Amino acid sequence: MPEARLRWPLSAVLVTGPSMSPTLRHGDAVLVRRGGRAVRPGDVVVAVFRSRPDLLVVKRAVRPADGGWWLYGDNDLVTDDSRAYGVADVIGRVVARYWPRPGRLPSRRL
Known part of the structure; x- marks a missing residue:
């Protein structure tokens, strides 16, 4: 279950790769909140693609789609x-x- 990767309401995640540059760079460390207010378009999120459940990603939420979210890198x-x-x-x-x-x-x- 992907949620098990972030066990606490506030967790630390390390960014890898260039997909969120210039907002976030490879090696940046971020705090991620589970729960709280609902995700809105424009928010930076941690997610799992349904087609790649093994891959935890940091992306920007674009729009709700099929019970999940459509995400883009910056x-x-x-x-x-x-x-x-x-x-x-x-x-x-x-x-x-x-x-x-x-x-x-x-x-x-967005």
């Missing part, structure tokens, strides 16, 4: 998102980056 040159893998199930929302540049993440209107 880096348009990398398409390892819903364009390649389809609908994802969101596990939690990224609420802040805590390392190496602490701060809240900018929201994007």
Whole structure:
């Protein structure tokens, strides 16, 4: 079960790869909240693609789709998102980056 990967209401996740650049970079550490307010378009989330249940990803929520979410990375040159893998199930929302540049993440209107 994907939710087991984030056992606590607030968990740390390490970003790998360039798909969320410039918002998040490879090596950034973020805090992810399970529960709380509902996901909205523009939120940065941690999710699992239904077609790749073994892969935990950090992406931006674009729109609800088929009981899950359609997700995109912020880096348009990398398409390892819903364009390649389809609908994802969101596990939690990224609420802040805590390392190496602490701060809240900018929201994007979609």
